[in-house]
Amino acid sequence: MNNDIPLNWFLYFAAASFAIGLVGVMLRRNAIAVLMAIEIILNAANVNLVAFWRYGTPAPGSGPLPGVILAILVITVAAAEVAVGIGLILLCYRRWRVADVDRYDTMSG
């Protein structure tokens, strides 16, 4: 037990992945690349959840697996989001001929 992995290593990794994903969401102009960066963010959050589940003391009455269940639900929601997102991007592509988020601007101004 002495050479176990400290908790904050997991947290630093999750924070770094989150920051990389956030940079990706802000900088990338292709809509599919933005979706990929969103997936990075969601996975970083999942790592955070499971790390806290394993290393922390559970709240009474929450059962043995709260972190893992929440991570499974996050995976589910992320998969549904990618599916609907791809559908929306395909519609926008049919309308504007490019998958560039800067061109999807008819609601602005």
Place this chain on the structure above:
Amino acid sequence: MASILFLVIAAIGLATALGTVLSRNLVRAGLYLVAFFFAIACLFVLLEAEFLAAIQVLVYIGAVAILLMFGIMLTRDTLGDDTTAIPVGWMIPGLFGGLCVFTVLAVGINNSIAPSGWTPWSGTTSRPSIIKQESDPEPAWVAERREAVNDMGRVIGVELMTRYVVAFELAGLLLTAALVGAIALAHRADSAPKPPRSVEQAAGSGPGADPPSEAGEPVASSLSP
């Protein structure tokens, strides 16, 4: 031993995340993303949740990555024209912004103020042991957690059906709504797909079976190299 393994996997994870965000070629970016998902699955195994690792590989690599590849193929500008590259003027501010976010999070992790009675996170250097000791009486949650880690599939099933049943049903509802919504979005308002007029059009329209409207021509012509 576990620390070295974690450092290797974390390095791979961060490198592949950077590859996804910075890569011009979208298919390469998708492949880096698959490697990132795999690194996250390895981290879940290190955290003793291998059922979750299997679900991660199954859902993300087996479904989401394939869906993203289909999306890349159908919105076809992969070889680095203006949309796929990061504009050069944005790179320094983007990097600065990312570093700021990471710094804020890291400071939070390091100097966390803990509620009274709990150790701060930075002080947790090893995970609570759930190995069975006969000597001292263990708190009630340790036995539950040991059973959960040893047979996670069964315990997840029990938990999803008893304690988290509302969340489970809502997730099912969400998935159904997403399914119906995605089909409704992709469905064309005009008639059912007409038969393709030529092999060129058939090859150009792929599985979406675009009717030969004005949308057919650019899609077909974009396939020829």
Place this chain on the structure above:
Amino acid sequence: MQLVELNFQTWLRWALWLVVGFAVVFPGIVAYMVWLERKVAARFQDRIGPNRVGPLGLLQPIADAIKLITKENIVPRSADRVVHLLAPILVLTSAFLVMAVVPFGVGLVPVDLPSGLVYLIAVSSMSPLGIFLAGWSSRNKYSLLGAMRAVAQLVSYEVPQILATIPVVLWAGSLSLVTIFDRQLEFGWYVFSPPGLLAFATFLIAGVAEVNRTPFDLPEAESEIIAGYHTEYTGMRFGLFFLAEYLSVFGISCVTTVLFLGGGTPIPFLEFPVDLLGGSTASLALVNLILLAVFLLKVLFFIFVMFWIRATLPRMRVDRLMNFAWKYLVPLSILNVFFAGIWYEMVIRPGGLTFANWLRGTLVTGVLVVAAVYLTFLLNRKLVESKPIDADWPSVAPATESAR
């Protein structure tokens, strides 16, 4: 930490499995499967098959391997070279990883995961990604079409495959393949029960579709689409795809044997005495030898069945293939879970497998299973009659419309 103890014994076990099993035995089995397929197909077609190279053509796989290795690797000029190489590696990795949880005998399992079945499904869902990348990176219209059809087929047939394993999990009470193997010693092979039979049939059909074998091999068929997603692959890269396909056939046969036919146990309803000569190492080795031999016989039977089907049945058209998956197999599998619950309540819960229990359970669930299959086919025919199946291709007029 709860991880596996990494002492010398574990390293030795893993090294033995890797070097002996995965590097030598499995490719050897695959090479001789190719020989067996050619001989079996030849006999079905009333000819002899390879008999020049070595006695009975037994050195033919070696000649094929030498040919593939020494062929030139041609990559199309505008293809993405890295992805072109990565795709067969992904498919091959997924095929190898399936073999890592199969129990070949008592204690003869490379890794005993508590969630082994979910791991199996996860790694077999990596191969559609490899196939899509192969079709994409070849910069060839026909490869892309073949790849998209292959992905659609693979993803669709994963659903009945997973649903067909749910009765087995319900009856065994665990996701670990070793536990499933053990439980069949007490409760008989899972195939000898109507829901188990339906689940077995569904799993086998979906498994044949998952490995792209005839009748589901439209994505790679030479008369249809010039070999589909591996058109642009030559030499050893094609060899990797070839190896992956036959290894998947072997893998699916192994998994079917473990899930439904009780692994290596020779006699269905009797418990196999594991400590035959007293619990010594020699007795364990003897027992394992028997179990391994019986296991390989069963796997060989399934492989032969797959070769037999290939030599006999024509290829299915892609829309009928998808139709079959979604409209026939998925409803049947979902109903089968319900019937499996009924079987559990009637046979397994009241304490074990006695003849009276089994008879009662078979009668009740047998009627239900037969009714479900009949209803599925009937309802589909009724639905189809209202709209002819060739309605999307009006140039191919169905017989009912030619009278109008």
